[in-house]
Amino acid sequence: MKKKIIVVGGGAAGFFCAANLDEKKYEVKILEQNSDVLQKVKISGGGRCNVTHACFDPRDLVKFYPRGNKELLSVFSKFQPGDTMEWFANRNVPLKIENDNRIFPESNSSQSIINCFKKEIQEKNFEIVTKTTVREIQKTENQYLVKTNIGEFIADYIIYTTGSSPKSLKILENLGHKTVPAVPSLFTFNIHDELLNELPGTSFEWAEVSIPKLKIEESGPLLITHWGLSGPAILKISAWKARELFDLNYQFEIKVNFSAETIEDAEIIFAEFKQQHPKKTIGQSKIFNVTQRFWNQLLAVSRINPEKQVAQISQKEMRSLLDQLCRKTFKVEGKSTFKDEFVTAGGVELKEINFKNMSSKILENFYIAGEVLNIDAVTGGFNFQACWSEAWLMAEDLNG
Template sequence: MKKIIIIGGGAAGYFTAINAKEKNPDLDITILEKGKDVLQKVKISGGGRCNVTHACFVPKDLCEFYPRGKKELLGPFHKFMTGDTFEWFEQRGVPLKIEDDNRVFPEANTSQAIIDCFQKAVDKLQIKVLTNHGVTEIYQQDKKWFINTKQQTFTADKVVFAAGSSKKVWDLCKTLNHAIIAPVPSLFTFNINDQRLVDLLGISVPNAIVKIVNTKLIASGPLLITHWGMSGPAVLKLSAFGARLLADKNYQYNVEVNWLSRPTEKVFNVLLNLKKKEPRKTVILKSPFVEISKRLWERFVLFADILKTQNWADLNHQQLQNLANQLTKGIYNANGRTTFKDEFVTAGGVDLKEINFKRFESKLHKNLFFVGEILNIDAVTGGFNFQNAWTGGYICANALAEE
């Protein structure tokens, strides 16, 4: 009977174990989890609803959401894709639903549905799950793997690292001569202390264009004002694709925001028409753009050097231009970051050049595998990091199930 040890009691570890055991019931599989609880990231994902995957069904298109891993995941996505994820969970009594933003959740609307699905499968397949078993050492001798925890020593024919972003586990990988790309945060919000945003917590726009000044980094999507600055999908996408560059800048940079996703000239013309059509109306009283709330509009008006009492007819060319600029190319200074805790992801991990992605197996050691975020693979928020775990886990499971 082949013995398999899976290091990490998270989504990738469970998914790998279940698929491997279903393909080869003779396997003896043990999951080692360092903490007292398993599947904690699944539990808090998507605000406790578990953002299982994303409704993107073309492998090449799906790869575009991965700042790191884009090239390596193309082949694997042709073997296990978003549609396969839907089928996998539905076959096990957990139907999924697609929301308006294409994020995918269990129809039950709770992460517990996913946790229960995994736990039921593990119990049925007699896969052992040992908590409080942090691995302290791993080495290979006579084609057998030896895995030490504080409690005991395990032997295995095959080992899977599925422990996510863990410095201790990355250090273990280094003892096996695997290179680790130094980790930096990948999903974070921008800390911006700007009077235009003060006390506007919770105000959002549906589609902004956000740029990092003097770089090629640009993203679009919903933008949310928080008590510490800016967040929302547009900012989180920028933080993912700019993870290394922004870390190099020590998280100090300028952000340009087009709150309307429209050219400055067109916005200027809208304002000019208002000056002609509604000359006697007070500028600050009402936003002419449905995307911009009254309170946010008031800030832009005041920062365009327009007085509270001025009517549209009173505005000169420079004031109209100032207002158009505030709406379409306002500059904000970012100083620091705040981690997006519910979807905490890092850029970094095991060097992808050392992995055979047809099996998710080490190129340095036979029968050593890596799945999930332990690899230098990460994605924007929206279910993509879980899809990486499902795809890697499925392909790895096929390799584990081989005689």
């Protein structure tokens, strides 16, 4: 007789685990509270689904995880991005590596990933039950009683992959697990400053961002948005310092170097340009690797007439201009969610999980994976990779 598995949460980790389970051994139900499954997969990467990242050495891969890096080393040594690519290729969903090493389906559509999962589940005759909210899980002698808004289910095994909502963490706490309170990770910084006015959509190939108070500096592409600043340089800082920024109530100062040149090097570059092109107007001078719109705004904020010849720019004006470009201080006054890809820092205490198979050390025949754990990563496909790897370990353990 088949054993019953209930997967609580129809997201990335839950589906990947179910897709790898042995249908001859198990009868599987996936319970999802929303009307549709795999919603984060659908919106990831602007609807293209950033499946994983081309980082194939587990020792390098774990460096992208502010929380969980030590624990994930053994997980990734068993299933890493190369294995993910092979898994999808074997199911006729080829993936491609883009220039920034992010990995997407060749179809450029997240629907390819969703269809693949649904097909696997259908072929195994596993059941997907949507609009089903789990309210409580009770441990009986040898099984679990799962109480939902549509009735009760009995399970021999629980796969708990709910994401990190407070309600889902509360259910685990009631079963004896300890949790770390969840706080947002991967968010953009809200800034009101005249330098950024009228410039949403302006991007920088490489910039440096630091929070002096927290002694952290990151670099990478940067983007001006309607609300302030975003892009990988900002998102990396928001992930690494998620808890500290929460404690600061998202009120702090950042320093931004839009050119990634030191102020000293920028002065040399400016002086050389001045010598070579003295009669050029400063407004039409392409001195640094920034857009024309941003350069015009820099001049306006520095109160420099764009029609002025470069030779006429005073030392004081040059200083003002380069200060804005290379070491501008902004006051951050809040955060905004990065797109719709809400990620949190916090969740189940990692010491309560056996990372050989993702089983609970507190509860028998109970497996936990995905964002419900106190594990998270920077943007770029890393959060999904943790889900695939953890889910694969659970399925391998259950398949025996």
